Amino acid sequence: xxxxxxxxxxxxxxxxxxxxxxxxxxxxxRLYSRFTSLDKGENGTLSREDFxxxxxxxxxxxxxxxxxxxxxxxxxxxxxxxxMRTLAHFRPIEDNEKNKDPTxxxxxxxxxxxxxxxxxxxxxxxxxxxxRDELLQVLRMMVGVNISDEQLGSIADRTIQEAxxxxxxxxSFNEFIKxxxxxxxxxxxxxxxxx
Amino acid sequence: SLGRTSTSSSEESxxxxxxxxxxxxxxxxxxxxxxxIASLKSRPWRxxxxxxxxxxxxxxxxxxxxxxxxxxxxxxxxxxxxxxxKWNKFxxxxxxxxxxxxxxxxxxxxxxxxxxxxxxxxFIFLRWLxxxxxxxxxxxxxxxxxxxxxxxxPYGTIPRKIVPNxxxxxxxxxxxxxxxEGYFKYSPLxxxxxxxxxxxxxxxxxxxxxxxxVGIGTFVYSLIAVVRRYANNSEERxxxxxxxxxxxxxxxxxxxxxxxxxxxxxxxxxxxxxVDEEDKxxxxxxxxxxxxxxxxxxxxxxxxxxxxxxxxxxxxRSVVFAAMDKDKVTWMEKxxxxxxxxxxxxxxPPLFEGISEMEEFHPRVALKWQLxxxxxxxxxxxYSLTFALYDEVPLKFEKENAIKNATMWAMKENxxxxxxLSNSSAVAQPALHPADVMQGPCWETGIGIEFMKLTVxxxxxxxxxxxxxxxxxxxxVRYLNxxxxxDLEAGFPSYGEFDISGNVxxxxxxQAVIWVGTFFSPxxxxxxxxxxxxxMYIQSWAVMCCNIPHSKPFRISSHFYKxxxxxxxxxxxxxxxxxxxxxxxxxxxxxxxxxxxxxxIITETIEKDFSAFWVTFFSxxxxxxxxxxxxxxMVLVIYYLKIVSKSYQKTNxxxxxxxxxxxxxxxxxxxxxxxxxxxxxxxxxLLPKKTVIQLSTKDKMGESLKLSPKNGTMANGADxxxxxxxxxxxxxxxxGHLPGMPRxxxxxxxxxxxxxxxxxx
Numbered sequence: 001x002x003x004x005x006x007x008x009x010x011x012x013x014x015x016x017x018x019x020x021x022x023x024x025x026x027x028x029x030r031l032y033s034r035f036t037s038l039d040k041g042e043n044g045t046l047s048r049e050d051f052x053x054x055x056x057x058x059x060x061x062x063x064x065x066x067x068x069x070x071x072x073x074x075x076x077x078x079x080x081x082x083x084m085r086t087l088a089h090f091r092p093i094e095d096n097e098k099n100k101d102p103t104x105x106x107x108x109x110x111x112x113x114x115x116x117x118x119x120x121x122x123x124x125x126x127x128x129x130x131x132r133d134e135l136l137q138v139l140r141m142m143v144g145v146n147i148s149d150e151q152l153g154s155i156a157d158r159t160i161q162e163a164x165x166x167x168x169x170x171x172s173f174n175e176f177i178k179x180x181x182x183x184x185x186x187x188x189x190x191x192x193x194x195x
Numbered sequence: 196s197l198g199r200t201s202t203s204s205s206e207e208s209x210x211x212x213x214x215x216x217x218x219x220x221x222x223x224x225x226x227x228x229x230x231x232i233a234s235l236k237s238r239p240w241r242x243x244x245x246x247x248x249x250x251x252x253x254x255x256x257x258x259x260x261x262x263x264x265x266x267x268x269x270x271x272x273x274x275x276x277x278x279x280x281k282w283n284k285f286x287x288x289x290x291x292x293x294x295x296x297x298x299x300x301x302x303x304x305x306x307x308x309x310x311x312x313x314x315x316x317x318f319i320f321l322r323w324l325x326x327x328x329x330x331x332x333x334x335x336x337x338x339x340x341x342x343x344x345x346x347x348x349p350y351g352t353i354p355r356k357i358v359p360n361x362x363x364x365x366x367x368x369x370x371x372x373x374x375x376e377g378y379f380k381y382s383p384l385x386x387x388x389x390x391x392x393x394x395x396x397x398x399x400x401x402x403x404x405x406x407x408x409v410g411i412g413t414f415v416y417s418l419i420a421v422v423r424r425y426a427n428n429s430e431e432r433x434x435x436x437x438x439x440x441x442x443x444x445x446x447x448x449x450x451x452x453x454x455x456x457x458x459x460x461x462x463x464x465x466x467x468x469x470v471d472e473e474d475k476x477x478x479x480x481x482x483x484x485x486x487x488x489x490x491x492x493x494x495x496x497x498x499x500x501x502x503x504x505x506x507x508x509x510x511x512r513s514v515v516f517a518a519m520d521k522d523k524v525t526w527m528e529k530x531x532x533x534x535x536x537x538x539x540x541x542x543x544p545p546l547f548e549g550i551s552e553m554e555e556f557h558p559r560v561a562l563k564w565q566l567x568x569x570x571x572x573x574x575x576x577x578y579s580l581t582f583a584l585y586d587e588v589p590l591k592f593e594k595e596n597a598i599k600n601a602t603m604w605a606m607k608e609n610x611x612x613x614x615x616l617s618n619s620s621a622v623a624q625p626a627l628h629p630a631d632v633m634q635g636p637c638w639e640t641g642i643g644i645e646f647m648k649l650t651v652x653x654x655x656x657x658x659x660x661x662x663x664x665x666x667x668x669x670x671x672v673r674y675l676n677x678x679x680x681x682d683l684e685a686g687f688p689s690y691g692e693f694d695i696s697g698n699v700x701x702x703x704x705x706q707a708v709i710w711v712g713t714f715f716s717p718x719x720x721x722x723x724x725x726x727x728x729x730x731m732y733i734q735s736w737a738v739m740c741c742n743i744p745h746s747k748p749f750r751i752s753s754h755f756y757k758x759x760x761x762x763x764x765x766x767x768x769x770x771x772x773x774x775x776x777x778x779x780x781x782x783x784x785x786x787x788x789x790x791x792x793x794x795x796i797i798t799e800t801i802e803k804d805f806s807a808f809w810v811t812f813f814s815x816x817x818x819x820x821x822x823x824x825x826x827x828x829m830v831l832v833i834y835y836l837k838i839v840s841k842s843y844q845k846t847n848x849x850x851x852x853x854x855x856x857x858x859x860x861x862x863x864x865x866x867x868x869x870x871x872x873x874x875x876x877x878x879x880x881l882l883p884k885k886t887v888i889q890l891s892t893k894d895k896m897g898e899s900l901k902l903s904p905k906n907g908t909m910a911n912g913a914d915x916x917x918x919x920x921x922x923x924x925x926x927x928x929x930x931g932h933l934p935g936m937p938r939x940x941x942x943x944x945x946x947x948x949x950x951x952x953x954x955x956x
Contacts, residue, residue, distance in 0.1 A: 024287070059454040061444065118441070138440060143462050155465060159436040165858065167865040179437045188442075192294075 009080070017081065021088035022107055027193050031087065035080050045077035046070070061141040065121045089117045092190035112177075114189045119176050129170040132156050217276065218269060221259055228252045298322065302735050308449040310744045314693050315447070318735060320756060324702060325727045327420045331413050331713070332720045338409050339402070340383050340717055346396030347389075354632040355387055355784045374529065375644045384647070384718030387640035387784035393799075403786035403796050410714045414768050417710065421761050439465055453744050484555060491554045495568055498546065502539050502572065503579040509535045510583035514590075532645070533652035536576055540704060541656065544569050544697065563755075566696055570759055573704040574766045581711060581770040584645055588638045588778055595635040595782060602633060637784040642774075643716030646708060650719060653705050654726050661737050665691050669741035693742045698734075699756050703763050710767040714774075 009032050017028055036042075038050050051067040052058055060066065070078050070086045078086075088108035106113060122130045122138055135156040143152070163171045163179045171179070232252050235245055294300075299322060307315030351357045358366045358381050366377035375384075382388055395402050443461050448454050513532045516524050527534075547568045551561045669690055676683045683689065705726070712719045775794060780787040787793045801813055815821070 055451075056446070056449040059448070059451050060446070061458075122441075135440065142440075142444070142458070143465075144458060146462055147465075155436060155440075159440050161862075162434050163437050164862075167862050179434045180441065183438070183442060 013081075017084050020108070021084050022091060022109065023084065023088065023193070028084070031084065031193070032080060035083055045079050046083065047077055062121060062138075065124075069117065069121060086117075089114055090189060090191045092192060093186045109190075111185055114185055115177055115180060116173065118180075118185075118189070119173050129168070129172050130176070131170045132160060135159060135171075218272065225256060225259055228255050232256070298325075299731060299735075302731075304447075306735055306738055307447045309453050309739065310693065310742070313695060314738065314744075317693075317695050317698060318731070320699065321702065321727065321731055321734075324706065325724075325731070327417065328706075328709070328720065328723055328727060330416065330420075332724050334412065334416065335409055335713065335717050335720050338405050339389075342395060342400050342402055342405070343389055344383055346398065346400060347392070347402065350381075353390065354634055355390070355637075355788075356381060359632070359634055375647050380640060380644065382718075384716060384721075385640045385643045386715050386717075386786075387637040387643075387781075389786040391786050391788045391790075401800065404800050406786045407793065407796050410771070413713055414710065414764070414771075417764055421757065421764055436465075457744075488554050491550045494550055495547065495571075498543060499572060499575045502543060503575045505539070506532075506536060506576060506579040507583045510580065510587075514587055530648070530652065532580075533649050536580060536649060537652050537656040539576060540573065540653075540701070541660070543572055544700075547572075562696070566700070566755070566759070569696075569700050570703075570762065573700065573707070574763070577704070577707055577711065577767070578770070580645075580649070584642050585770075585774065585778075587641075591636045591638040591641070591781075592779075598633050598635045599782060635781055635783050637781045638778070639715045639781060639785055643712060643719070646712030647716055647719055647722065650705065650708055650712070650722055650726070653701075653708070657701060657730070658733065661733065665737050665741040690743045691741065692744075693738050700759070702730075703756075703759055706760070707763040707767045710764065711770050714771050 009029070014025060014028050017023065018025065023031070035046070038053070039046055040050060040053075041047070048067055048071070051070065052063070057063040057066060070083065072078070072082060085108065091109040093109055093111070119130070120126070122134055124134055124137070132153075136152055139152045139155060160169055160171065163175050165175055165178070166172070232249060235249055235252075238245065240248075299318075303315055303318045303322070306318055348356065358378060362377065365371050368377065371377040372379055379385075380387070389402065389406060391403055393403065394400060439461070443464065445457055448457055509532050512528075516528050516531075544565075547565055551565055554561065554564070556564065668688060672683045672688060672690060705723070709719055709723050776792075778793075779791055780793050782788055787796060790796065790799075801810060805813075
């Protein structure tokens with residue numbers, strides 16, 4: 001069954017995760033028990049099948065992409081650190097988050113990072129642009145077979161026309177931010193993790 | 196369990212060690228800064244820069260050396276850090292506990308996951324109303340009802356608090372009690388029970404003043420609560436398609452059937468947005484349509500007048516019935532008023548829907564018109580009811596006068612006899628048992644009773660509607676389907692959808708009735724509390740058991756409901772104010788008896804309880820001239836603010852238009868095309884054949900969207916303009932079959948979509 005000892009969570013690990021993600025001690029332990037309950041193979045990592053067992057992800061048209069976002073480039077297993085790193089994007093933003101070290105990088109749950117997470121769901125080839133083809137793929141996932149290709153193409157064109165500002169016929173990250181300017185991303189992309 | 200290290204014991208040392216770590220880190224930085232200051236002189240920088248850096252470093256050293264240099268300073272610092280961490284922990288634990296107290300959270304989440312956020316928002320609104328009513332209930336109960344019951348004269352001691360002998364033998368009958376007469380009439384539920392003693396009990400609690408202030412206070416509190424939630428919500432059309440693409444999925448959905456409906460809703464949403472775009476570029480100038488719209492509004496107005504008159508007529512009749520002998524009046528005639536008001540609220544809105552077909556508005560605009568009309572209907576009903584009741588009040592005054600004279604005469608007689616017979620100074624009061632005293636017709640209690648009955652009949656009607664139009668219908672469709680000629684589930688009548696707007700307007704109307712009636716009947720709030728709680732349970736059960744998710748995307752934002760609530764609140768203040776200002780209170784019941792006007796209680800309190808200075812101050816301040824001036828000033832301020840805000844909105848719209856034009860121009864320049872309208876031409880082809888706007892649709896597109904009856908139709912049938920497009924639920928998605936999910940993957944076109952899984956007992 002492998003080394004059981006490696007599946008226990010050590011204090012140093014909790015500290016590191018705390019620093020990296022900003023979760024509190026009790027939140028981390030709680031999420032660890034959730035991680036282990038998802039981990040049916042009991043080898044300390046999650047595979048794609050483990051995620052697909054969650055019903056809300058299974059019926060979500062973007063479910064596969066969200067699951068993909070947990071796994072680092074090219075890998076098939078994600079360990080607890082990676083799991084927490086992705087979940088950290090959904091931590092609510094607190095007003096009084098004192099940043100003791102002003103030179104540290106932006107926290108994982110800032111608005112910018114949340115939007116970047118969402119952007120990466122659509123930008124499959126990681127070229128920092130959402131092209132017309134990628135939009136078509138998303139549309140196809142969302143509407144099934146009810147609408148024909150040409151119609152979907154027109155909708156994609158219309159979307160790019162709305163969002164594109166520099167005329168390169170694709171949506172860059174800055175244009176993406178502009179589109180979602182009026183959307184309350186901080187609240188919609190946050191989960192209230194119990195402490 | 197796996198992974199649970201020794202958390203509790205290590206937390207204390209954990210925090211201290213962290214504090215120590217931070218102290219150590221600061222120490223390091225301090226050393227660095229000191230070294231930096233020392234070496235500053237030898238750096239090859241400009242003088243300005245050196246001075247600035249020096250200043251910064253010195254400030255840093257000053258700030259932190261105190262913490263680290265001396266021993267006491269260090270412990271203080273660690274103490275501060277530990278305290279703040281403990282406080283954070285306490286805060287978090289508190290917030291956790293508070294979330295556990297939010298009522299019905301699990302229930303609402305379940306509804307949301309099955310039916311989407313829009314139906315869930317109705318229940319959230321219901322819960323918020325419950326919270327507001329709870330506050331009002333506590334206010335009224337604690338400040339008015341409890342003092343009267345605990346500190347005031349107990350039941351049976353004074354005439355207004357006891358059932359008079361003339362009614363006593365029937366006072367316990369169920370029929371009488373259901374009418375809120377008998378023992379209910381002479382209880383703290385209604386206005387008439389309250390005594391007009393200036394102060395009660397050993398606390399010298401000024402009950403009449405409290406009653407008046409609480410009556411006004413309920414409106415003030417409701418105003419504050421409603422306005423606080425009045426968030427601004429502008430309908431943004433700038434990024435319409437981008438938002439549909441990126442933000443339309445409802446992540447709260449956890450159930451596959453709801454997910455399918457959400458798919459269909461998204462498709463319909465996209466098509467509607469395209470129609471919207473077309474709409475914007477089109478100016479309608481068809482005279483016939485204008486005539487039809489004027490006609491529709493005229494008919495609506497006539498309906499409103501008709502219903503108002505009907506209510507007025509029924510009130511007159513109910514007065515006649517009340518005067519007749521109780522045994523000769525049937526149940527129907529006794530409750531005619533409430534039945535008519537409730538039924539009008541149920542029957543007229545579908546009529547308005549029919550009228551709106553004539554107008555041919557865009558669906559969203561039509562829905563808004565519909566809601567405004569229903570709101571006008573409810574307000575008209577409420578007002579005609581209230582003012583019809585008020586019409587009866589002068590009659591009651593006449594009766595009162597007659598009784599007053601009679602009692603005076605009786606007392607004089609007794610008094611006269613008494614003094615003639617006895618020489619002692621003890622002039623005994625006429626030894627009349629309180630139950631024998633003739634009581635006047637307490638008009639406030641009368642109105643309170645009417646509102647109470649109206650509320651109860653509203654509740655009954657609401658539950659009966661749920662029972663018949665949802666539950667029985669679902670039962671019939673489910674079980675009769677086995678032996679019926681056509682498919683009951685797919686065609687008529689099929690399962691019902693949850694009617695959000697109808698339900699919201701019903702609770703708004705009931706809330707308005709409560710606001711008007713609370714002044715005359717403090718017990719009304721208690722009844723309302725019961726109603727809201729049972730409503731939450733019964734409706735959430737009914738929705739899960741008998742309804743199916745919407746097939747059309749629902750466009751009404753909750754902001755709109757808040758606007759309606761606000762208007763209802765303002766509309767319900769007026770009848771109460773009218774009653775307070777115009778009618779003198781009854782002479783023998785209620786906390787304001789024997790006063791000329793109800794608001795005299797204020798002047799009385801000022802005169803007797805405040806010092807002379809305040810008396811003169813108020814007498815100057817309440818001078819009519821001053822009051823009029825203040826009112827004019829406020830009106831001017833409001834007008835000014837309105838103009839300013841309008842100009843801002845106009846500027847906003849102008850800027851937005853300019854931005855859009857500039858972007859299009861830039862793009863045209865870059866792409867060297869004459870205009871980007873070729874995209875619009877493509878979109879025209881998306882429209883189905885039957886639409887409001889007669890466009891030249893290409894046949895190819897039109898056919899693929901036409902409804903083919905052979906395919907499985909959606910359970911709700913194929914009516915409405917945009918349902919044509921959805922011929923069958925989305926088929927297998929691009930992703931392969933997922934493990935663990937028992938959903939049917941392939942839906943063959945021929946099978947009707949069975950909704951058998953919906954009913955859960």
